[in-house]
Amino acid sequence: MRSAFGATFDVGVGYLNSPSIGIPNTDAVVAVRDAVHRWAVGANSPSEFDVHVRRARDAFASLVGVDAANVAAGVSGSQLVGIVAASVPDGTRVLIARNEFTSLSFPFAAQAHRGVKVTEVGLVDLPSSMDGHDLVAVSVVQSADGAVVDLEALREAAAKTGARVLLDVTQAAGWMPLHLPWADWVVAAAYKWLLCPRGAAWMAVRPDALDELVPHAANWYAGEDPWDSIYGLPLRLAASARRLDLSPVWLSQVGAAASLEWLSTVDMEAVRAHSVRLADSLLGGLGLPSRGSAIVSLALSEDDSRALAGAGVRSASRAGRTRLGFHLYNTDDDVELVLRALKH
Known part of the structure; x- marks a missing residue:
């Protein structure tokens, strides 16, 4: 111990x-263990997990320096990146780091049929290569070797060129201080440095970038009032980033709430x-x-x-x-x- x-x-x-x-x-372990026991004896109702989803969302927002209303909850990094990739206009020019983790690069490469073009450059060359591109997508810390992108140089280059910025903080959030309200989209999977069970992920969305996203996986949990969005039309999604939520993986959210609330105090x-x-x-x-x-x-x-x-x-x-x-x-x-x- x-x-x-x-x-x-x-x-x-x-x-x-x-x-x-x-x-x-150990507190997170106990929380998940207790939740498994309640499941085993039929003691749960679905709405009881909403509080864990809210707690985890709030804590993640604190860890990346944004408002919780601007955070969408999903299940994996690639699922959330995929919303952005499927929403960009036809012909979008995307810049990524060479040998980037494929959960970040593949969603954009899969849009080639719409003329979306993905260009790879060295990590250190990203800021100087942004001119002529519409969007840059990069892991703040590279999965393969731990190389760290120059966030300030990236921010300055984005402001100069007008390129949108998607940051994947999966290998950064949990050990690196982050304050990223300037980025258009910030994605993280939870089961690495954030110490959560697999099956939880989040995406912070800058408010002026929210309307650019199509909620391709629109579902009842993305409703303004999820429990009044279960049946029938019309479409009635949340006005905030919650419109991009997926129905949560319950046990993952229990563990995420416990882990992230603690991490947000560290x-x-x-x-x-x-x-x-x-x-x-x-x-x-x-x-x-x-x-x-x-x-x-x-x-x-x-x-x-x-x-x-x-x-x-x-x-x-x-x-x-x-x-x-x-x-x-x-x-x-x-x-x-x-x-x-x-x-x-």
Whole structure:
């Protein structure tokens, strides 16, 4: 059992796979466990979960620096990105980072039949390449290697060129302080650094960008009053970003409410400092330069990869390299375990 930032986590030394699956604190585990028990004994009614959806939405809004009325709740990052991709005009010119996570790039590429053109450039070249494009879509922290986009340069370039901006913060929210009301759309899946069960995601929508989106998955839960939107026409969707909601995955929202409400009270500057210090400490121990990210990507031999696994290190293989992530529940013991396994 570990303690971090006022919470406890039932995770041992060597868990460095938060970029794949984040570990909930024990309060979130209890909340989901209790919800499963209530389900098992038939103690729930559907409307009881609305409070969890609201709590999670409010907390996510706080974490990215927007008003909760401007947040839509979905189930996955690609589903929410897909709303934007399917709504852009025919012939839209989209700029993305080379080797971007495909849940961000594929929804736009799938619109090629409408003349939507997607161009890839290096991450550092995004701001200088925005002229001549209508929209830039980028992960704030890259999934493959943890590279961090220059948000201020991106913001300035967008203001200069008029390009719309879609940010995916799936690998950033939860360890990086974020204040993103300037972006047109901000998407995040919850089950990584936000420490939620899989099946919850959100999209913050700048108010002047909301009417550009077609609610392709319009459903009863997106109604102005969901419980009065179950049967029959006319269409009566919410005036706010809730018009893009999907009917929630109940147990995921229970866990999300518990995890995000706690995270929204944590000092994210302190979390970033903690996580980046550990990651850079590992890089320093390996004779590699600091990168200022919570994610480390290493080119390891097969022998070294086996040594890591044998030592009990949980990691992931991405883009032909070993990916390690340091979150708020990690400690110097995790760094030392990796260095010992790699004999440094």
